[in-house]
Structures are given as structure tokens and as C-alpha cells.
Amino acid sequence: MSIAPPPSSSEILARTKPRSGHPLVVTIDRKSAPRVVFAGNELLEIDLPVGSRCIYPRPPMEALKDIDAAIRFALNNPLGSEPLHAKLRPGMKVVIAMDDVSVPLPPMRSPDVRERMLTVILELLSDHGVEDVEIIIATSIHRRMTADEVRHVVGRRIFSRYWPDRLTNHDAEDAKQMALVGMTERGEVVELNRRAVESDLLLYVSLNLVPMSGGHKSVAVGLAGYKSLRAHHNPSVMRDCWSYMDPTKSALSTSVERMGRLAEKALNIFHIEATVNNRMFGSGLEFLHKNEDDWTGGERAAFKGLAFTLSKLPEAARQAIFQRVPAPYGVTGIFAGECEAVHEKTLERCYAQYLVPVQGQADILVLGVPYISPYNVNSVLNPLLVQVMAQGYLFNMYRGAPLVRKGGTMILFHPCTDQFDKEHHAPYIEFVHDILPQTLDAMVMHRMHEERFATNPAYIEMYRRGHAYHPAHPFYMWYWGEAGRQHLGRVIVVGADNDYIPKLLGYETARSFPEALAMAGGGLQAPEITMLHTPPIVMADVTA
């Protein structure tokens, strides 16, 4: 039996067929400029073959002009609920829960919309004689936020008044502070933060960055612990998500909804959700949002200068530049009231910002993996998080069908450096270097290793008293890539600075993009290539 040599990149290029579509789905022709991809905290230019598609994010939606007025309007005219003021009575105990540092990405320029929502809510509570108020950061099993991070989100005034006694991080491993709410008909245990459960009123203040956030997930995940999370954060459920960003087709969302509905019945909860546009980059970097063919001479020069500077700076400096620059997000909506009614509006707003219609799937999906994920704010994107970004988040940025066909190839750009934040990601290090060499099979991992690892007393103390992620978290990060892993035929990394980390993750490596294309295109007559031009966030609404 003879094996045909893989076609060269020029052959693939010649076979590629152009396809037309939405203005934000750009078909590459011979005159097209190189496309820009993130490779961690560096920017690269790549030449996509003629006929490839490049999907761009929508322009940022118009932001609300008077956010405080919008918050007050939402609280006074809630969806599916009486107004907040009608729920208040003097002497009642109120807990306000809010999202943690994992949203938005990058962190929002001050004042964060959560500070504005909290300010209005706290004034309202005070006006109605509600004195017993606690604020809990709904970290679930994420790391505790530091004092500086909390101050940035809630603002100096609220911070100085409430921190650290009445403004605290949720602790899912403090058994005395967790209360059993009940069990769903499917046997899912709903155990939540005791103070929230025992309050007279729970207000959840959420900043919705992507469609998978908010809604029932806020309470049922944010205030829960390992006992509850294991019901849905497992490989079986993750395999049944098409995609995470489409709650109607996500087994994860369905499970969380069941648990959330149980919590809604048992507790008195009022939700406030904010949506933001996708203005991730401030003035000077806005060109990263645009089609490279439309760049002005000044923008092209700015890009060249930026890319050159980044390539010359040490890793720590590049990291600092990106992490220290907050995003000028604009608030596009504030909705309040009953959970599902509120979240329906939130989802509408999210989809309006992110969805781009795309006709047909591709054989090869090209992605740049940027420097940030929900789990490495103020630290590095370690190898496990590269996997989460690639097969987890970016693969799942679709509605309808996956952007890439079953068995297709993902080409991603990232150095995959063997580097971890030794405090935030302490359990990740052992996971990557001890568990992954034993198995890449999420089912085996779940069955053989998860519980032992997730109850490691040393890591749990680091989670409780330090700023480390819970030891179950690295497993969840692996499961997060499970749907992508099952769907994709192969993943090829371009620009890895080592071979062993990609190998540990189950990836192949290529020294250049043309080499990766040649590897990916082997055996295919005319592979269809699609690039997702992100960040900023873009979701493909794919019709197969």
C-alpha cells in the first residue's frame, strides 16, 4: 500500500474555493493583506490561502448614555417580578452576590458596571432601612479575589465600607458555611453558600460577557461547591454540549437550569444582569477589531510598531502591558427581575453583539490563542488554559453547527510555554505533569483521579487561605475541552517553544503556518479553511 505525499501548501491553496457570505465573513483573495493573529501576548501576521474565510467580530454596539438611569429603570421596572423596592422591608437580611474577576476580559475600565449597580442598590437598601447587608463574591471554586482586585471592581467607597467583614469571597470548602438546598429530580445536589440561603433576599449582580454566563449559572454555580459542580462539570455532560454558548443545546446549561430552578423555588432571588459591547481595545489599538484590508496607513504603521515592540520585549513585560490595560467596554443593557425573564433579554443582547452568520463548516479552523482567559487574570496563560481556550472557548464560539467539520483540524498559534503561576495555578502544575502523562482520556481521569486530587488537603488550604484555584479546577479545565476534543480530528500548534507540552495536550506541532496547512490538508482535495478573527469576541452562527 502506498501513501500519497501530503499536498504542498500551494496545492492546497490552488484547490481552495472562494465562498461568499456576510460582510463580516471575508473571503481571502490574491490581493488580501496578511491577517493578524494573537499568539499569547505577541501579534503575528499570517497569509491565509486564497479562498479561505476570515470571520470578523461585529463592531461594538452603541453603549448606554446614562447607565445609572438604566440601572434605576431596571430595578423599578423589572421583568417577571415586582420592583426591588417593593421587596424591601426594614430589618431584613440581604445578601448581594456578584461575579468574580473572571469577567469581563480584560478587566473593565473603572468604574466597573458592577460598582455602579452596587452603588444604586446599596442606596436603595439604605433608603428602605435595610442595614443587614453582606456582599459575597461568587467565586465558586475559582481563586479568591485579592483586595486590589475587589477594590477595582466595587470601587473605593464600597470597598472601604464593606471589606473585609461584609464583603467576602465565597468559600466552597467551608463546610459550616455551605447549606443543602435540595436535590433535583436527576439527583443533582444543590448546596449553596449558607449566608445566601439564609438571607431574606438574595440579589445577584452579574456582568454577562458571553451567553454561557449569567442566568441560573450565577447562583447555582457561583455560590456552589464541589458537591454541586460535579453534577455537570464532568466529561459525560461536557460531551453533550453543542455548544456552551447555546443554552438550548448544552447539557451543561440544562443541568445548571434544573439546579437553578430549585434554588429559585427555595430562595427569594432577584437578578440584575448587565451586558457589555465588545470594545476590548481602547484608542490606539482599535485597528485590531478591523479587517486588515481596511487599515489606514497609520493603522498599519501602528500595528507594525506594536508587533515589533512586543517581539523585542521580555515575556513579563508583554504580559504586564496587556494585563494592565483595562478595556473600555460600553454597557449595552441592564435587566433586572426574575432569573429566566432577565436572562432571555441578556442573551438577545449578547447574540446581537457577537453572532455573525456563516454558511457551511470548514475542514480547517485557524485560531490565534490570546493572552487571557477567564482563569488567568493577573497571571499567565499556562498550557492547560491554552487547551481551554482552544478546544474549550474558541471551539465553542458557535451556534448551530461547529465551525469545523467532525474530524476536522484546528490550527492554533501559541508558544505553549511550560509556565505556570505557582500560586494561582498550583494544582494545575501537578495535573499537567502528573495526571496528563498518565491519561488524556477525560473519562478515565474523572473515574480514577478526580476525587483523590480534588480533596487534596494542601491544595484546598491554598484555595481557602491563599489565591489558588480549587484542585478540582484543572480537571474541569480538561473536561471543558472535551466536546472539542471529541469533535476535532487533530490540533496543530504553530509557534510552540517546546514539543513536550503540545504532546502532553495531545497536539501536533508545526514550525510554520504553511507547514501546519500542509499537515492539515493531507488527504483532502480542497480543504476549506476558516479563521476566527478574535479577540474581540465573535460567535459564528453556522448553518451546516
Place this chain on the structure above:
Amino acid sequence: MTPCNNPSEDGREAIPLTVGSPQTKTREVPASFFDVDGTLVRTNLLHPTFFYLANQPNPFRSLSALARAAAGGPRMALAEMVDRRRFNELLFAVYKGISHDRLLLLADEALDAVVRRGLYPGARDLVQRSLAKGHEVVLVSGALDFLMERLVKHLGATGHISNRLEIKDGYATGRLLRPIVAGPEKARLLREWAKEREIDLGGCFAYSDSYSDVPMLSVVGHPCAVNPDMRLFKLARTYAWPVIRLDMGKRSAARDLWERLP
């Protein structure tokens, strides 16, 4: 295990070096070994020693004992820098002449006044969490056995490996029985303890605050630095050992910043 049946010079049976029965039926169950001073409690070996010397039958004897101990201070400081085992020998020499009865009589008070008050918030949680995983929890300390027995009961631990004073004619001679629990010797004692119970140290945890305990930390599969000194912190970071802070209250902002550096 040899040290368990090590008789003292007067022929009385020595207090076993390790307390807690071997659990051969649960050999699959790993163990957690905790250093005590600086790890679970903020006190060190000097604090209970001072308590004993200050609580002699009359003030004159207390003053005399404290003066003798103070006079030996420079030698102890020097020994501490060079050899932890020698430091222990010099320190416990000040117990010479204290009756065995008195040592035991004051042990409860010493536990309450010195050790219990010095327990870090979170120390009990950490021990309980290890017990909840089904671990045997063994305190490994240079402190004296009668204090460790009481601390074991207080924390709900399952055993201890600790130092023992030689007793002759009902009085402490000021000498320690061998082996002296300090530095590299701790690692050897852990190995023997595990071998006796057929426990795989690869599945065991060890916790300590001090660089001098690196040998002990190195023989288990899950070493963990607790409130580490600078040298242990750097080593822990290098080898990606977990670092736990139970002493958050006394840390400086500068130390926090230093530890966040890559």
C-alpha cells in the same frame, strides 16, 4: 520499629517514640506528617521550655534555671545555625533536675498556656481535612513527647514522633534519648514508620515551615510548605510544592509582593 522499645538507663520502659498503633489493615491509606512548631503553632521549642523553667517549685529555682538557660543562649544560637540536633540537645539540657512527676503535672498547663494559644487559625482545619481523607495524622516534632501526646489528643491526630527526655531515679537528666527528632533524622524516622506499617510514602503528605525539614518533605509524595521561611519558600517554588499560609496576620506587604514575583 527499634526506637519504640528503647529503654532508658534506669531500665524503665521508655515512652514509645511513636504513638498510635500500626494499622496494617489500612496500608493503602496514606498518612499526613506535620511538623508542629511554626507549622501548626506559632510558638517554638523555647516557649514551653520557658514555661517549665518559670514554673519551678519556688521562685528561686525558677530564677536560677532561667539564668542557666540564658547563659547557654549564645551556644544554642550558634548550634541552631549549624546543627538542629545539637540545638535540641543544648536546649533540653536545661530540664536537668526537674522531676518526672512535675514534667507531667505541668504538661496540661503548658499545652493550654503555650501551645493551644499559639495554634494558627486553620491548623485544626488542615488536620481535620487530612483525617477526613482517611489519613493517619502524625505530628513530627522536636518538642517533648508528653506535650505532643496532649496536642495529638487536642487536634484529634493519630500519633506523634517526638523527642524524649532521659529520666533517672524519677528526675530528668537533661539528656535526650536517641534518636533525636530533628533535621534529616525526621526523614529516617518517617521511612521507618511507614515501612513498619507498609505504607507507601509516595501517597503521603508532609507539612513543614522550615528549610531544616527538607529531608522530611523530600521523602513523601506530597510535600507542602506551610508558612515557609525564605529558603524553604524558594525551594517550594522551584519544585512547585504547594505553599500554604496559616500565618497571614503577621505578613508584611513587602513579603507578599516578593512572593508574587515570577
